[in-house]
Amino acid sequence: MTVSTTTSLPAVLMGRTAASFPRPDGEDHYTIGEVAEMTGLSAHTLRWYERIGLLPDIDRSHHGRRRFRNPDLARIRFITNLRLTGMPVADMIRYAELVRAGDHTAAARAEMLTAHRDAVRAQIARLGEAVAVLDFKIDNYRGACAPECGA
Known part of the structure; x- marks a missing residue:
């Protein structure tokens, strides 16, 4: 964008x-x-x-x-x-307090959002691994029931 x-x-x-x-x-x-x-x-x-x-x-x-x-x-x-x-919610409230405190808190806000973004990215990676395990299991079950599943 x-x-x-x-x-x-x-x-x-x-x-x-x-x-x-x-x-x-x-x-x-x-x-x-x-x-x-x-x-x-x-x-x-x-x-x-x-x-x-x-x-x-x-x-x-x-x-x-x-x-x-x-x-x-x-x-x-x-x-x-x-x-x-x-x-x-407590972190969102803290962020809102920093916003209200003024422009001099920009670095603290950036740090807070960066830490949260990094945690979200790590969670996305863990979820990707969990989905891969699900895909593996689904493929195994489809292979085991190939005649009945239409696989």
Whole structure:
């Protein structure tokens, strides 16, 4: 993927360009129900993410209802990717704290994400080995039942 100067980095990281959000910036107010539907996360999970500090500063209407914006959607996508890779919630909270602390924590954030990425790559390698064992067993069983299996 090529990063152009017109594409914001968070959008690139999330695999989305600004134009691919459901609404353009400035008109990007989403209810918690809309965000839940778009992300596949429950409203309860979104509230919990806000409560524990993973989604800080969610805008509120004058009635107190949450109004999510495009940057919030990008942040949710990033959180979802971290969860998918198995990052513990405590580590995600620590990462969010570093982000809020400012640019001077960039090295610590990079170190944290690098360590997690390396752990994910090691797990992928272990899973690849496990799949190879499964393939070996499947091939053996298919060979043993060749007449019945149609192999």
